[in-house]
Structure formats: C-alpha cells, structure tokens
Amino acid sequence: MSKFINWKNDWFSRNFQLFVDGAQKGMITFSAWRSNAESMFEDKNYQFVNENFWQSRTKVIDRKTNEVAAIITYDSWKSKAVISLNNGEQYEWKSTGMWKRQFTISNDKDAHIMYSSGSNSGSISSDTDNELLIIAGLFIKQIYNNRAAIIIACIVPIITTSTLHH
Template sequence: MIRINWKKDLFSSKYRLQSHNQNVGEFDQHSFRNFSIGKLNDTKLKFEKKGFFNSETHIIDLNLNQPIGSIKFSNWGSGTTISLNGNNYRWNYDNFWHSKWSISQNQKRLIHYNSSTTSGLIESSVDSESLMLCGLFVHNYYILTLVIISTFIIIISTS
C-alpha cells in the first residue's frame, strides 16, 4: 500500500505531498486560471480545463509534453470519469461531508483519500502517481465550484 500525506495552508491552493516525512511532490490548483500543475516523484502533470463551462479537462504529461487522458465531470461528484493512458476510472465522494473520496475501476477501489481542511492522506493499492494526482485535482475542482456558486448566491441575495 502506497501512502502519501498532503498538507496545505488554510487559504492556500498549493499542496505539499510527503511520504515517510520526505517531500515527494506538490499540487498547485490555479483557482482563476484554466490549469493546475501536479508533481509526484518523477511524474509532472498539467490539468488543462477547456473553457469556463466545459465539463472536460485534459491531462498533459509535462515530461513527455503530450496528452495522456481526460477527466469528464458529472454533477457534484456523482461519478466523474477519469480516462488515463487508455484506461477508464470512476471518481466518487464516499461520505456526505466530502472529506473522503476514492477512485475505482470495475467496482474495485484502487485509491482512497481522506481529508481535513489543511491535510489529508492518500492510500493507493496501485502504483500510479498520475492517477493519485487526478484524484486531488477532481476534489479541488468540486471545492472551487462550490466556492464560486456560494459566492454568486451571496452576491445575488444581497443585491
């Protein structure tokens, strides 16, 4: 079982990834840009969203400088599809509070995530750094969407 801990500051979009108390990568969610960058060991990915209302994100391997997959979002985490290197995976929240989520393939859980506000744990039964980074990206996509919708509702209700 691969275990990666992550930490971030309260209002930061940058995650520090650690294994056995050693820095092994980072994930930087660029909130108001159409891309994010994730690094884990030798893997370096760019997640590039196509358009503001488009529900698809392209996954680009920055070491090879070529696309390796895509992410198709559904409503509120109910079955987002990750296509990576020719394989399809399912991303889902595992609890009401959205503090636990997982990636599975053919009904078998491969990666499990557990988070608090500023830290979390990734437990993976597969050695796929790209897939682990995809799971962080999808969770952050939904969190950012929730923040934008909440802000919009507050602005509308106060005007």
C-alpha cells in the same frame, strides 16, 4: 502494494504538498487566476489544463512527452468524474462521505485509491502506484471545491438582497 501518502493544502493558494514517510515527494501548484495546475509526484510531472469556461473537461498532459496522458470529465450534477487514460482504461472519482471529506478513485477491478481530508490536510491510501491517478484525485477535489465556492459566492448575495428587501 499499498502506498500511504499524506498531503497538506495551503488554503489561500490552493496548492498541495504530498508527503511519503514524512518527506515531501510531490506537489500540485494551481494557477493564480485559473484552475489549471502543474504537478509533480516522485518521478512524474503532469500539467492539468481545463477546457472551456465551465471546466467540464480537463486534459492531463505528461510534461516529459507533451502528450495527453488522460482526460478528466466532470459530472455537473453530482460529485463524480471519470478519468480516461490514453490506454483506454477508465477510473471513476466520487465523493463517498456525507460531508464531502472522503472520496475514492476506482476502476472496480484492481485499482482503488481512498482519500480522506480535513480542513487543509488529509491522507491517501492507494493500492496502485499510478502517480497520475493519485494526483488527479486531489486535483478533482480542488475543482469541486472551487465550484462550491462559486455557487456560494453567487447565492449568498441573492439571499442577502432578497432578505433585506422583505
């Protein structure tokens, strides 16, 4: 069964709103100073908690049971991540577009979720009803957006300083 979801992102707060057939069905709310997040989609509620300073792993906690439902592990050199569910299943998140505007989650068997994004909105086409995977895709997108912003914030002053000295 295919599921189509639209999302909007508030650029300044980094939060997402998820819509099905025009009605808001969920959201992802990020912490003000950290990349942790609370999410709700349909009847599921998850908390995303980053481990360590470099955010190389994220625990996804089911808020109804307070158990770890998944672990997300990020590839530091590529725009890829692995979502490992507590039942042993693994899914790969990867960027598929040249401009990082498209990304997918797949297990190469029966689950495939495609995301496309604009500047502050996008769409999701999913052939799975797994809410955790659907939300995790947007969360991972934001983690990689944050990393890109940090890199730019670090490199621009260096380039500017070195250009002004020459």
